[in-house]
Amino acid sequence: MHIERLKTGPIEENCYLVYNDEALLIIDPGEDADLIRQQIAKTTQQPVAILLTHAHYDHIGAVEELRHFYDIPVYVSPLEQSWLGDPILNLSGLGRHDDINNIIVAPAEYEFEMKEYTLGDIHFRVVPTPGHSIGSVSFIFDDFVVSGDALFRGSIGRTDLYTGNLEQLLDSIKTQLFILPNEFAVYPGHGDATTIEHEKQTNPFFNA
Secondary structure, X not given: OEEEEEEEOOOOEEEEEEEOOOOEEEEOOOOOHHHHHHXXXXXXXXXXXXXOOOOOHHHXXXXXXXXXXXXXXXXXXXXXXXXXXXXXXXXXXXXXXXXXXOOOOOOOOEEOOOOEEEEOOEEEEEXXXXXXXXXXXXXXXXXXXXXXXXXXXXXEOOOOOOOOOHHHHHHHHHHHHOOOOOOOEEEEOEOOOEEHHHHHHHOOOOOO
């Protein structure tokens, strides 16, 4: 299994390509669809789905272009399905960046259940990690997890946005992510990768 990070958009959101010899998954295509397509072409694999850890604007900006280019479905939490088409809920309509305004994404074809999936011969498990937003999820693969904006290297996601909740986020990380093996790599929605062990031992939110 391979995973590649692409920094997208004005706040350098991490889009991930997860692929094997059979298929490829696009996770959180935030912006820069052309860059994402170029990198996919280098893998020679065919995308089978777009997975969203949550529906904030910086994670969904390239969804429409890529879903139509590859003719593939989108998966999102049912708790944030309505956010895709609402610029206030996905935060794109709040004037945060001059070049990003009113992102509207058509409804996702599928709403996640908290269970195991196999898409195009790629196996993963979806777990709830709310706190940054109510529908945030993480994707657990064989030896790594894509944590969205829940857990970062040395930090956690912000909780001052709509439906954010600090206590809920800390509990999500403890009960869903920190139970993973220490050697598991963590690929967050922003910034560099880390490991479960490193965050357990050094993350200031859990070592005050």
